[in-house]
Amino acid sequence: MKYISTRGQVAPTGFIDAILMGLADDGGLLVPEQLPQLSEETLKQWQQLSYQELALEVFSLFVNNEIPRADLKKLVDDSYSTFRHEDVTPVHQINEGLYVLELFHGPTFAFKDVALQFLGNLYSYISRKNNSIIHILGATSGDTGASAIEGVRGKEGIRICILHPHQKVSKVQELQMTTVSDTNVLNLSVEGTFDDCQRIIKELFADVDFKHQYHLRAINSINIARILAQTVYYFYAYFQLANKGQAEKISFSVPTGNFGDIFAGYLAQQMGLPIHKLILATNENNILARFVNEGLYQPGDFRGTYSPSMDIQVASNFERYLFYLYGGDAATVTSLMAQFKAEGRIVIPEQLLKRVQADFSAYSVDNEDCLNTIQEYHEKYGYLLDPHTACGVAASDKLAADGEVTVALSTAHPAKFDESIRLRNISQTYPEQIQALFDKPQNQIVVDGTNEEIKKQLLTFF
Numbered sequence: 385m386k387y388i389s390t391r392g393q394v395a396p397t398g399f400i401d402a403i404l405m406g407l408a409d410d411g412g413l414l415v416p417e418q419l420p421q422l423s424e425e426t427l428k429q430w431q432q433l434s435y436q437e438l439a440l441e442v443f444s445l446f447v448n449n450e451i452p453r454a455d456l457k458k459l460v461d462d463s464y465s466t467f468r469h470e471d472v473t474p475v476h477q478i479n480e481g482l483y484v485l486e487l488f489h490g491p492t493f494a495f496k497d498v499a500l501q502f503l504g505n506l507y508s509y510i511s512r513k514n515n516s517i518i519h520i521l522g523a524t525s526g527d528t529g530a531s532a533i534e535g536v537r538g539k540e541g542i543r544i545c546i547l548h549p550h551q552k553v554s555k556v557q558e559l560q561m562t563t564v565s566d567t568n569v570l571n572l573s574v575e576g577t578f579d580d581c582q583r584i585i586k587e588l589f590a591d592v593d594f595k596h597q598y599h600l601r602a603i604n605s606i607n608i609a610r611i612l613a614q615t616v617y618y619f620y621a622y623f624q625l626a627n628k629g630q631a632e633k634i635s636f637s638v639p640t641g642n643f644g645d646i647f648a649g650y651l652a653q654q655m656g657l658p659i660h661k662l663i664l665a666t667n668e669n670n671i672l673a674r675f676v677n678e679g680l681y682q683p684g685d686f687r688g689t690y691s692p693s694m695d696i697q698v699a700s701n702f703e704r705y706l707f708y709l710y711g712g713d714a715a716t717v718t719s720l721m722a723q724f725k726a727e728g729r730i731v732i733p734e735q736l737l738k739r740v741q742a743d744f745s746a747y748s749v750d751n752e753d754c755l756n757t758i759q760e761y762h763e764k765y766g767y768l769l770d771p772h773t774a775c776g777v778a779a780s781d782k783l784a785a786d787g788e789v790t791v792a793l794s795t796a797h798p799a800k801f802d803e804s805i806r807l808r809n810i811s812q813t814y815p816e817q818i819q820a821l822f823d824k825p826q827n828q829i830v831v832d833g834t835n836e837e838i839k840k841q842l843l844t845f846f
């Protein structure tokens with residue numbers, strides 16, 4: 385298995401080099417040259433596996449023997465030993481047609497831990513094997529940052545710098561990042577939005593000389609390892625339902641801002657997992673829902689919402705989907721991305737919009753609807769949804785047909801977003817790990833967010 389760029393200007397590369405490259409050196413994103421096609425028999429064999437066993441099988445398909453199986457097994461086992469639930473990502477039934485896939489049982493109470501515990505251990509493994517330095521640069525709207533820091537804090541040979549938008553993440557998200565005292569961690573709080581943070585890191589990664597000179601590595605979902613690791617829970621959730629006798633027409637509803645999580649579901653489906661529908665849920669920052677419904681990809685005005693991790697206008701994984709949509713035509717993807725840069729929009733033709741709408745259905749959930757959903761599910765089922773999960777559940781309520789079964793991805797624990805939940809007078813008890821954060825001192829540097837200033841901070845830190 386080799387990895388190629390959506391822009392076609394990078395020689396096919398192996399797994400470890402793809403992980404280290406992060407953003408492709410031609411400015412595109414790496415994807416597997418060919419997706420493994422899983423037979424019914426393989427899926428049947430996988431159905432009884434534990435999460436860790438399943439992850440090992442899935443990763444083995446993509447790692448190309450570059451990591452001996454025993455080492456890969458240890459990486460997987462170590463990564464998921466930090467989860468508080470024995471099933472790692474359990475499904476919880478809410479009612480006859482709706483299950484919630486709880487992805488928040490990792491150390492930072494968000495779905496990002498599933499991939500970032502693994503990627504943190506993988507970086508550490510590569511650093512030891514190659515005796516190489518790993519300097520991680522990432523952008524976060526709240527969850528990725530905390531999770532990436534947790535994955536590598538205190539690890540030898542690794543330093544991590546995370547950019548977050550100043551005062552635009554929840555209090556718990558901010559504390560999770562900024563109360564970490566390990567000296568290999570730097571938090572930069574950028575005066576701007578998450579899109580500014582993401583643009584800065586993409587521009588720094590695109591400066592290939594700078595990237596190579598300072599050994600810059602990515603932890604965002606521009607790194608293909610993130611997406612591959614996230615495919616595992618689609619398989620696992622599907623099998624959990626199948627083992628309960630629920631094997632027909634299973635759809636997934638996915639709250640998404642950067643298009644990474646739902647793209648992982650798309651890849652699982654392309655590999656042969658018989659997902660019925662992929663429902664894409666956005667908040668009021670709804671560029672992706674508008675794309676699926678109208679065929680126009682064009683950022684709107686930034687909206688601060690109750691689900692801040694999805695307050696994103698430019699979705700970084702969208703380019704990967706475009707690549708598949710255009711049948712792997714890297715030249716067309718390159719020209720569409722150039723057009724997006726120049727004109728700020730991409731419009732796709734009618735026949736491709738039909739294809740998109742066969743792949744996804746989409747719904748944009750407004751602030752009021754998000755809180756109403758939290759309140760309704762709390763009153764009716766005694767289950768507290770975090771605001772991002774509430775968007776996924778609201779979209780499923782809107783789009784799933786009667787008799788269908790939907791798995792809504794629960795991307796975070798509600799305690800991370802208490803300021804939104806309290807607006808409906810719902811009180812909750814924080815898990816002790818979260819409560820303890822409020823007593824710790826914070827470390828962060830507020831920066832104006834020019835590339836030059838970020839570079840200066842990085843050069844001092846690295």
Ligand SMILES: N[C@@H](CCOP(=O)(O)O)C(=O)O
Nearest residue numbers: 524525526527528604605693
């Ligand atoms: N919602 C994310 C934004 C970054 O997304 P990623 O999947 O590319 O890491 C966050 O919480 O930081």
